[in-house]
Amino acid sequence: MITRFTCSNFKNISISDLxxxxxxLLIGPNNAGKSNFIRALSFAANMTNTPNNVDxxxxxxxRRNGSVEVIRHGAQTEKVHLSWRILLDNNPMDYTLDFQLKQKSFEIAKESLDSVKVIGKNDRPFNYFLFHDKNPGxxxxxxxxKMGSANRRVHVPAQTDETGLRQFDKxxxxxxxxxxxHxxxxxxxxMLEALRSYFLKFYSYSSSQFDFEKVRQLQEPTVTAKRLTKDGSNFLNVYRYAEMIDPDFSERFLNKMKELITDLKNIEIVEGLDKIGMKLHMYHSEYMLSEVSDGTIEALLLALLISLPKELAPTLLAIDEPEVNLHPAWQNVLAKWLQTSAVxxxxxISTHSSDFLDAFTEGFRNGNVNIFVYDPTGKESFKPLNRERVNFxxxxxxxxxxxxxxxxxxIGGWPW
Incomplete structure (x- = not known):
């Protein structure tokens, strides 16, 4: 898991060692930077998840972040700094990525992986690899x-337009x-394989990107849909694959949806004309996905993400404004799912829904939920919500x- 994160000059985000x-939870009004915070946090994961046939x-x-728009407006430098402290198998390490705009193109200025622990007689953490710093290319x-062992560095040529994580094999x-x-x-x-595997199962979504009309359509069946796409359009095939590898998945998923739709009896995948669809059975009626509301479609997508089998489960799930389209009562249930899920x-989670926030109160009080609030007056874009300030x-x-x-x-939140 990510235990700390630092970001500077990425869009309108500047945070230090959160x-x-x-x-x-991220709280703030529109344009506070909640979506950009998740984009920054997801940068290394999205980069690692890029298909191998992409150069x-x-x-x-x-490019996904808008090319030159990735740099914070008004920044004194054209360099972006991102640093993740990640705990892998109880081994904390810092992955750092600095990049800059140079001659109308972007290049990596520094990439490194460092141990958090000081090893041997060194007065600083041990560095596993370092790219481009003071020696581009x-x-x-x-x-x-090990203490007493010679630590001869092996130098290699490397592309400045690709990370060591993606070109290490070559x-x-x-x-x-x-x-x-050895x-x-x-x-x-x-270690690099473990880090890549972590990023490969880092799932990041935005409710605004879900394409409900595509989700409603019948789909051609496939057995390779192991991950929900950003627009949710392969929902039926991911659901079907989860059913195939986990006999308990469909019941787990159904029980979650029953918390929202009290008269729901069953959910089934139906087949016809070489296509698959989904039917929701109620006590007095049946509905195909083409007949249900956007809120129900979104609830189905979120329930899927929170019910996935262990083999498909994300290491980290990031969702921008998941409460969109959901009834306030459903928001309460979603909050419970997020706080109790073992997937x-x-x-x-970014939000500006007061109804959604209500359901996190007890978790925040008990120290099980961290909340970060927009700070329009400080140097940091977001700061931790002061527990002592709101405990009374x-x-x-x-x-x-x-x-x-x-x-x-x-806690702020309102735009005026």
Whole structure:
């Protein structure tokens, strides 16, 4: 899971060393930067998830974020800094990515992976690899870290328009010194594979990107749909694949939807004319997806993400404004799903719904939910909600949504 995150000059986001837990909420009005926060947090994951037939995952993600618009307006430098502290198998490490606009194109200025723990007699954390810093077009790997062992660096040429995470396999195959190094092969390679695997199962969605009309359409069946697309259009095939690999999935999914639709009896995949669809059975009627509301479609998509089998489960689930289209009562249920789900190890949710916030009050009070609020006056785009500042109100029966509705200065939220 991501335990800390730092970002500067990415769109309108500037934050320093924010600490995260399992459930993390972003609160703020429109244009506060909630969506951009999730884009920044998801940058390395989206880059890593770019199909292998694309030349540069890094440049693809730059383009997805608007190319030159990725740089904060009015920034004194054209360099973007992103740093994730990630806990993998109880081993904390810092992955850093700096990139800049240079001669009308973007290039990576620095990429590194460092141990958080100081090893041996070093006075600073051990560096596993470092690319481009002070030497553009080259990277270097450590070959040993045990005390007393020689730590000869292996230098390799590397593209400045692609990350080491995506070109590491090619670098190893082309360089005999890397192949000969047992430490590089057994430790660093294993570590990079674990980091890539983490990012590959990092799911990021925005409710505004869901295409409800495509979800409603009958789909051609496929057995390769293991991940819900950004627009949700392959929902039926992901559902069908989850059913195939997990005999308990359909019941788990149905029970979640019954919490929202009280007269729901069953959900089934139906087939005909070489297409598949979904039918919802109620006590007195039946509905195909083409007959249900946008809110029901969105609820089905969210229930899927929170019910996935272990083999398909995300390491991190990020959703921008999941409450859109949902009835306030359904928002309450969704909040419960997010706080109790064992499918993912961590989630990030952006919202400006007071009804949705209400359901996180107890989790926040108990320290199980972290909340970050927009700060229009400070240097940081978001800051942690001060628990001591709101504990008195919560102890006296106020809910988080109540504080949001009255525009309490500690939580803010309203645009005026």
């Amino acid at each position: 600490e995260f837990g399992k459930v993390n 540069s995952g890094f440049l693809s993600e730059i 080259y990277g270097m790997f450590s070959t040993a870290h 670098l190893v195959m082309k360089n005999e010194d890397l192949l000969k190094s 430490y590089v092969r057994e430790t660093i390679f294993t 993912f190890s961590q989630c990030f 109100e919560i102890d006296n029966g106020w809910l988080l949504g109540d504080l949001y509705r009255v525009n309490d200065p500690a």
